[in-house]
Amino acid sequence: MHLLLVDGSGYIFRAFHALPPLNRKSDGLPVGCVQGFCNMLFKLTQDMDGDDAPTHMAVIFDAKGKTFRDDIYPQYKAQRPPAPEELVPQFPLTRSATRAFSIPSIEMEGWEADDIMATYACMARDAGFKVTIASSDKDLMQLVEPDGSIRLLDTIPRPGQPPLRWIGPDEVFTKFGVTPDKVIDVQALCGDSVDNVPGVPGIGVKTAAQLITEYGDLETLLSRAEEIKQPARRQKLIDNAELARVSKQLVTLEQKVPVEIDLDGLTRQPINPSALFPFLKAMEFATITKRLATLLEANPDDFEPDATLAANKDNPVPGAPQKSTSLSVAKAKLAANMVPGSGPARHAAAEHARIKAIPVNYEAYEIVTTPDALERCIDKVFAKGHVAIDTETTGLDPQQADLVGICLSTEIGEGCYIPVGHRKSGDMFEGGEGLVEGQLPIGFVLEALKRVLQDKSILKIGQNVKYDLEVLTRYGVAMAPIDDTMLISYALDGPRYNGLDVLAEHWLDHKTITYAALAGTGKNQKTFDQLEIAEAARYAAEDADITLRLWHVLKPRLAAENVTALYETIERPLAPVLAHMEARGITVDRQILARLSGDFAQRAAAFEAEAHELAGQSFNLGSPKQLGEILFDKMGIEGGTKTKTGAWATGADVLEGLAAKGHPLARTIVDWRQLTKLKGTYTDALPNYINPRTGRVHTSYSQASVLTGRLSSNDPNLQNIPVRTEDGRKIRTAFVAPEGKTLISADYSQIELRVLAHIADIQALKDAFEEGLDIHAMTASEMFNVPVEGMPSDVRRRAKAINFGIIYGISAFGLANQLGIERSVAGEYIRTYFERFPGIKDYMDAQKARVKADGHVMTIFGRKIQFPNANSGNPSERSFVERASINAPIQGSAADIIRRAMIRMEPELKKAGIEADMLLQVHDELIFEVPEGTEDQAIPVIKRVMEGAAEPAVRLTVPIQVDAHAAKNWDEAH
């Protein structure tokens, strides 16, 4: 793999200075620079062709506007004259040129091209790529690697020198007198007059290199400046230490820019003649058109000049009026806003202030009803490189709802709403007829939008993108790549703020239009297709606009708060995987459930009659209030307790106690409750979830609502299908493989205890797992001095409860409750456990201290779990946080592991040539559907992916074990 990064901005200025004759096309637009740029780009790709040709490529530009360096040092690059007038209109054209060559063109507001190149170079190097940066900017020399994995390529023609000059460690040494890793220290001292980096006055490259070589690095030098013999030099260093530090910050390239496109997105594409020639012809570049026509064996006459570019609409010539007043307000606010912290943190805070100051204007939103308007909308997206999108549908179920409209927002404050499915009122029964007039045909709109939505170089930003992915997939659109503001927020702040409305209120101080205000509530609530298009447009466009704003506010925080890796490697790639799983669904056998419902109903009725008999009166068994009154008031049973609201407690544990004391009614109620629960929640409810279109049940996974990083499942919840009791398991037999298929269930064995052993570094536990022992029996034997052979089941049961207790942040109170023993005895157990497994107590104390100090704890993959009330004045609340902070890294790390497994599963199965569909996730278990007879090929791959999911990010010090079984239904596979 070989990544070629081109310093686009460098190329533009070189083209400008190297090509004195001013080229203009027929309408007077200066294009000489664009031409030079095209020639250089083309020549570079030709020169690089060969054995070592780049497999990935991008051109990186400086975006306009401030960067974090302006906040650190306002004079940075301040002496630069503004760009020459004739160059300005050529800037956007060079971006178009890059795209015309089918090369990703990347620029990001707030970052210099050098920072973006540094980020990609490091990403690629870490992924085992070779990297070439086409630039002669000395600021990039800090990136050069001694092993040659990152090199610069200087392509400026210089008389008497070869056309291509590689810059490796030796060349860097020649230039700076130090190895590449010391370049920033040298630059910090000698400064840079071109960029206005101050450095230490009077110190040049030679002296700087000598000092850094002698002292090792800048900080050491500054701390030992007193030792320098030359008095003048010593004084200069002491006086200007701060200036040197600031200079170092200025020249240090940021390697964690939150880039929108991953390395995959930079894969080289063949040149597309239908993109290239319309551009070249619009620019009136005859020579290069001819050369490329020959090379590509294409006929340029087959293509028309690009109308937009030829008409010069989007590239106003200098002097054209500039819009935007709110921007200057925002800029003033930004200047006044001094933010502490690192570069990325300052940048994030500055972006927040800037975005928050831009008011929402509903009048600026546009309704798209003509092909021309749609084209303009799409052109804007291509010019921008990213777009916020929101789809509007007739309902909340992504497997059922119909598309009503799509909204795109490319600029903050703007939004194009494209209605496609609004219906006239009273038209519910007319099927495909009755659309409101004036809407573009849905097929036409989707075909046009596919160009944007399926373009690898255009980032689609949404709020809860999984929903849009599923809807669009049903309409034949495979949207990628994506960013999701909900998931970014989740990576940063956990599930605290989810919905768009909450995020908007919290970050932008903006209250969004509620759907209820638009459509009413209750059974008379209108569906989206029944809304007036104008009303719908305001709502939809606001959502897209707000999503874009939130993206600008939240995305920079990822780098500033060190959760980029978590978001990029876990959250972002998981969303499409979940979309696939939800779309597949699982087959549920109606007949089995119907039979069970009948059985449960009969038996429950018998229990009910028995209960009325025993109580001596008729009452509602489903009412805990009535039951409590009968048991404790009417029958006068002693020892009843009250819940915190003052009602009689009648939970299963209470009733079990009463039954043991000889009250048969209590047992009857327990049995009745269990049966009615199974019937009401499962056998009666599940058939209503069978989708008439697919004949399967499609749950919805929430990726962003669990504190610890687990998924949750709803509508229906397929993560709490019964398994414990015999009756409960019958429900699982209704989850079946269809004709010709088999289900596979693969589950992690004791994943949380293994994770605990790793995190807390408990040697005894690790050894036990290494040897494949029964972990609860081993615990029991350690604690109670009982041999594993012939151990009574009750002893093992107690140890098992203790092991779970440890994971849950044990308390004597809780353990006593669980085991039905005295608090003092439970306390003694815990003390013994801490003695036998040294390290556990340390782990617990460490988490408690961490959460109090930082307000969060962390999983082994860097997921932060926030506890805002860790220092609460309420003691019971504080104890709660302590227990949760002990549990969260364990539960969360296990959750991260299975998330990683899920992300890798589909590509790995595909690579192994196995046809297996991942259907469900139940925290430590994955359910697959495979063609009958392929179980034995699928299972080893599934196990390998799950067992190795932590690597290479984390090398676990315990073995991970996965058990997998195949069968025709879930009960037997489990």
Place this chain on the structure above:
DNA sequence: ACGGCCACTTA
């Protein structure tokens, strides 16, 4: 029609 509470289900 909505929301709190209690009960039950899972890992």
Place this chain on the structure above:
DNA sequence: GTAAGTGGCCGTC
């Protein structure tokens, strides 16, 4: 003792 979601009852709006 950790983390979730759903359904029925019942009071309030």
